Amino acid sequence: MSPLETSLAVTRGLHIALALAGWGLPAFAILVLKAPEGPERAALIGILRRWTRGAALAALVAGLAWFAAQAAVFVGDGTPSAILGALGPTAGTRYGHVLIPRLALLAAAVAFGGRLPIKALAGLLGLSLALHAAVGHVAVTFNAAALPGLVAEMLHLLAAGAWLGGMAGLLLALARPALAADLATRFSPLGVTCVTLLAATALLNGVGLIGGLAGLIGTPYGQIALAKAALFALMLGCAALNRWHVSPGLARGTVGIGALRLSVCVELVLGTAVVALAAWLASIVPGAHDQPLWPFTRKLSGEILSDPDYGGMAWKAIALTGLGLVATLLAILPPWPGAWRRPSPAVRLPALAVAAASFWFGVPDLDLLTVQAFPTSFWSSPTGFTAASVAEGAALFPSHCARCHGAGGAGDGPDAANLSIPPADLTAHHLLDHSEGDIFWWLTHGMPDPDGKPVMPAFEGQLSEDERWALIDYIHTLNSGSTVAEAQGVWTWGMPAPELDLRCPAGPLAKAGSLADLAGHPVLLAIGHDDVSAPALAAVQATPVVPVIIATAADQAPPPGTCGGAVPEAAVAYRTIGGTADGPMLVLIDSRGALRRVWQGPFPATPEAVAQLTAQTADAERHPFATGGGGHHHH
Structure with missing residues (x-):
């Protein structure tokens, strides 16, 4: 992390820790510090109110420092003049739209906290804390699918504050030994509820952010999450000790109040460390979006x-x-x-x-x-599986791979007979059983025969990382073309359509700038159909598909009512992936972005052809592939 990013994580962590305490202290007063009424309780309420306002003020100051640090990261410059100039643009981001109201709620708690009822004060600080969920990794996109995760994150924050801030309140209350045993016993149910919520919400959101076992042990995000979980387990140990030993012993008079103070202090220190790690996690890339390094030589497989x-x-x-x-x-x-x-x-x-x-x-x-596994076994291609990357791989394949694997990838190249073991048949369907990361490792480091002699050279020094990924994209299209040709133009697995840049007409699809933007609509992609008759186009437009016509001339606009573009690489990519020769071709893509059928020939115009296209589109929508759009899109 750079110094600017470090300052961002530190100020964020400090602000969240203080915001948790600001909510947890009045929550302790409401949920734990109940009857009996009397001067001891009134005095404690007053102490908790003062500490609450102090925590809110400190959280406000730390929040302003966090805002300044975010502005510095926003422009990449930590000088005062640069930060001042970036405050306005930062305030206009979603981050600013969330943080500024949160800071306003903290300021209201500081200004009016001395006169507000304790429940109203807790409400202000709880709302401010809950809104923080809207600037975390879980809230990257605001839509219906993200709503459960957003609610879980809010509950996670409120539970953490009630537990950690509640322990701070308990520590303050222990200054009055006459109430200590009763308060320690009353705090236990709150602690159990908070721990249950923390575990459930962390599991709900953590699994999606960590990215499975590989992300857990192979990325910085996952490793920090493991450290956070270990500290949380230690906190649970302290909580269990308080619940089952210290609190009952305090009530019986067999345990001194000093033991409870020590246990609560240790738990608070651990909780502060957990908050610091959470702030660190919020400042780095989630494991699900990182390339994990697998540390073992084997990996689980159900094949x-x-x-x-x-x-x-x-x-x-x-x-x-x-x-x-x-x-x-x-x-x-x-x-x-x-x-x-x-x-x-x-x-x-x-x-x-x-x-x-x-x-x-x-x-x-x-x-x-x-x-067998390699350090890159769980890596995913960063190319997005575009027609451009496939075409780049197609240009590299003849000079780097064809002498062994053959021009068509069947393992029959001119040098194949001289190798100690036959080169892989890249057209065999079991190639898809190997992960992209495995193939990337072999391309990077080569492949030895059983005696340890290199049978495939290492391309790390010959090809850039991007070129190796492009070769992998091309190998996947080559494999698809072979198997689809045998299946007479029908895909039976979720092979994704190579991505293309498009232009669409005015209307519902006007904002679509790529094939991925047409998700939710079945597509009929036409390549090599420069002259489409009006009757043929009208016939296809009457079907459920969106016609997409890829022109060969760079300045040729798509026909009215269609999406299209001039993508020279499209012909290479789609003719390879569809296993077709030169000439006009049509490709049916379902609404999930998976390839379904390929035809060679003219654009359909007869009623019979249109009826067949309609029926095949409806069948593809009724029977989606289990893998959706396949396993190679990584946007």
């Missing part, structure tokens, strides 16, 4: 489960291992009052024997569920 020779062994290994785990739990789980009574030794000993036998026969075959 073997459908294998006719080894699938049965894999299923047996899973069943035996599962049986062993169940038997182990039966034997070692401690009793749980009211729910679980520990079995007698007559049951536990046979259960341990069953567990040992199950593990002995099941665990060794679990390696069938793994395949």
Whole structure:
């Protein structure tokens, strides 16, 4: 992180920590500091109100510093004059539209907090804190799909504030030993509720941001999230100690108040560290949008489960291992009052024997569920699978790959016979079982034969990273073209359509600037149809598809009522991916961006052709591919 980014993370973390305390202190007063009424309670309310206003004031100052740091990052300059000049543009962003009302609520709490009822003060600070969810990673897009995550993030913030700020309130209350035992007991239900909300909302939003197991252990975001989870687990340990040992002991007089103070202080320190890590996470790229480095030589794979020779062994290994785990739990789980009574030794000993036998026969075959992995195995292509990248790969393939793999990729190049092992057949359907990251690793570092001798050279020094990704895009289109040609122009899996830049007519599609912008509409893509008759065009426009005509001349506008563009690379990409020769071609793309059919020949004009196109479009919409638009789009 640069110094500007570091200052951004620090000021953000400080502001959030103080905002959490500002909401949590009055929440403690409302939810925990209840009856009995009396001078002790009134005095505590007064103390909590003063600390609340102090926390709100400090959060306001830290928020202004965060706003200035964001302005500095916005322009890439931390000088005072640059920051002052960037404050206006920063205020006009979504970040500014959220932060400024939040700071106004904090200012209102500071100005009027001495006269407002404690519930109204808590309402101001709680609203300010909840609105912070609108500037996090979860709220990148404001739409209906993001609403559950946004609500979960708000609940996460409020629960964190009630827990951490509540502990700060409890620490202040411990200055009055006469109330300590009662307040510690009353705080426990609030702590349990907050912890439950924190865990549930973190799981809901964290899974999508981390990006699976690879993102968890292979990206900075995931690794920081693991550290945050570890600190949270330690906080849970402190909370459990308070709930089951310290608070009851305090009530019985067997534990001193100093033990509770120490435990709460440790929990607050851990909570502050968790908030700091959360601020760090908010300042870096989520793991789901990063390229994870896989640290192991193997990765999980379910391909073997459908294998006719080894699938049965894999299923047996899973069943035996599962049986062993169940038997182990039966034997070692401690009793749980009211729910679980520990079995007698007559049951536990046979259960341990069953567990040992199950593990002995099941665990060794679990390696069938793994395949070789590389550091880049979980990388995804950054190209967006465009026609331009496919065409670039097509230009590179003859000079770098064809001598071994052959001009058509079938592994029959002129140098193939001289290799110690045959080159891969790039037209075989099982090529799609290999991840883009695996293929990128082989292109980058080469591939050895069983004796360790290089059988495919490393292209890291010959091709740039972008060129290697372009080759991978072309290899995927080459593979698709071969299998689709065998299937007589029909795709049976979710192969995405290569991306194109387009122009669309005035109307509902006027803002569409690319093929991806037509998502939700089936598309009939025509390449090599420069002269489309008006009757043919009218016939196609009467179907559910959006006609898209790619011209060969750079200055040729699409016919009225159609989308189109002049994309020289489109012919290369689509003729390769459709397995067609030169000449006019038509490609049906479903509303999810997946390729469905390809034809060679003129633009359809007869009623029979239009009826067939309509029927095939309707069938494609009724039977979408399980993978949607395929696995190679990464916008």
